[in-house]
Amino acid sequence: MKFGISNNVKSRVVRECTPELLRQALDSPLVARVCAEIEDALEAVRRGEMSKDDFETLKAARKKMLPVITPHATFRSGRRTNAEAVASGLSMYDVDHIPDPRGYYDEKVRGREAELGIVLAHVTPSTEGLRLLFVIPRAGMAPDEAQRWMSARLGDAAYDGAVKDLARCSFLVPREYVLYLDEERLFGNEELRMKNEESLGNEERKMMNEELPADGENSSFGGEADILHSSLPKFKGIPYSEIIGQWFKLAGGEPVQGERNDKLHRLASHLRYIADNDEALLLQVMPRYGLSEEEMKGLIHSACSAKWYSMPRMLKEALENEERRMKNEESLRNEELRMKNEE
Numbered sequence: 001m002k003f004g005i006s007n008n009v010k011s012r013v014v015r016e017c018t019p020e021l022l023r024q025a026l027d028s029p030l031v032a033r034v035c036a037e038i039e040d041a042l043e044a045v046r047r048g049e050m051s052k053d054d055f056e057t058l059k060a061a062r063k064k065m066l067p068v069i070t071p072h073a074t075f076r077s078g079r080r081t082n083a084e085a086v087a088s089g090l091s092m093y094d095v096d097h098i099p100d101p102r103g104y105y106d107e108k109v110r111g112r113e114a115e116l117g118i119v120l121a122h123v124t125p126s127t128e129g130l131r132l133l134f135v136i137p138r139a140g141m142a143p144d145e146a147q148r149w150m151s152a153r154l155g156d157a158a159y160d161g162a163v164k165d166l167a168r169c170s171f172l173v174p175r176e177y178v179l180y181l182d183e184e185r186l187f188g189n190e191e192l193r194m195k196n197e198e199s200l201g202n203e204e205r206k207m208m209n210e211e212l213p214a215d216g217e218n219s220s221f222g223g224e225a226d227i228l229h230s231s232l233p234k235f236k237g238i239p240y241s242e243i244i245g246q247w248f249k250l251a252g253g254e255p256v257q258g259e260r261n262d263k264l265h266r267l268a269s270h271l272r273y274i275a276d277n278d279e280a281l282l283l284q285v286m287p288r289y290g291l292s293e294e295e296m297k298g299l300i301h302s303a304c305s306a307k308w309y310s311m312p313r314m315l316k317e318a319l320e321n322e323e324r325r326m327k328n329e330e331s332l333r334n335e336e337l338r339m340k341n342e343e
Contacts, residue, residue, distance in 0.1 A: 001119070001135070001186055002302065003088040004070035006080065009063070009169050014070055014080045019187050025067045026175040034062045035125050035174055042127060063125055068169040071133050072143050075167075076298050085166035086298050087265050089306035090119070091146035092170055093132040094160035101130040105179050108154050116153060117307075119186040123177040131170060135185070139269045140312045142262070166262070233285060235274045238322050240285035243274070246318035246325075260289050261299065268303035270315040277304050 004014035041058050044050035071092045073085035101123045117135035136146040144164035248254050255263040275281045282300045
């Protein structure tokens with residue numbers, strides 16, 4: 001998984017997080033001191049020595065001193081904006097304003113980390129919340145959809161639903177606040193590990209290996225799509241461009257202003273299941289909508305690095321719809337030919 005890290009929430013400059021950078025932040029004396037000041041202030045509120053408003057002011061000021069990660073994405077330009085985001089395959093789940101975050105974790109989460117895909121869990125800087133970072137469970141699922149998935153499995157609808165945009169930050173905390181950390185899964189090549197397991201059925205392996213070579217035929221689904229090659233490869237006899245056209249119909253149409261990166265990333269994360277995770281093939285067949293080749297490479301690499309699951313349902317439906325359309329066209333052609341022969 002690739003996600004970002006930055007010096008603080010005010011900085012727009014983000015670099016890719018590494019295990020070393022995360023460890024430095026968790027073990028930082030500054031992080032420990034800042035969070036201790038917030039915790040001491042909360043105790044002062046509970047003793048009646050500080051007003052709630054003064055505490056909120058102090059907490060907001062201190063949190064601005066903490067390093068942050070961007071769990072949902074890295075950023076092509078190194079600047080934290082949704083327009084430059086490349087999704088990480090992670091989602092974060094926040095439960096705020098709970099009196100005992102550790103007790104909540106022990107009751108609802110502990111022992112289920114692998115089942116829930118959790119890679120990091122910690123008490124928040126306020127000490128009144130819990131944050132879970134987890135692997136998005138299905139290809140093509142957006143962070144907010146993944147949060148609803150987690151909510152259903154925890155039996156808790158009281159999570160922070162605003163934590164959904166790709167550029168969202170997460171404040172880091174001292175190591176003593178960390179309840180769970182799986183560095184191998186957080187930073188490792190999870191997709192490769194999943195490929196080596198038997199969870200990928202033989203039938204879907206067979207489907208991914210059945211793509212046929214191009215025959216020089218070029219079909220286009222119109223719009224702004226900028227497919228550079230006039231001779232497109234096919235999957236099981238169906239041009240990828242036609243599959244993409246059917247997929248966009250199911251996805252609510254081709255990308256409009258503001259959703260280009262997210263929708264193309266989702267498309268790539270689906271198409272990889274019928275492209276044998278071949279980044280070069282995806283670069284060839286995917287529409288670009290004005291993105292440069294380097295931007296497309298980054299987007300496709302991010303999609304292909306995500307955890308491997310079964311083929312997404314929407315892609316299966318797109319394939320079925322195109323197969324049905326092609327059969328109907330063939331039937332019509334055969335009927336026209338028969339009628340001509342009878343004249």
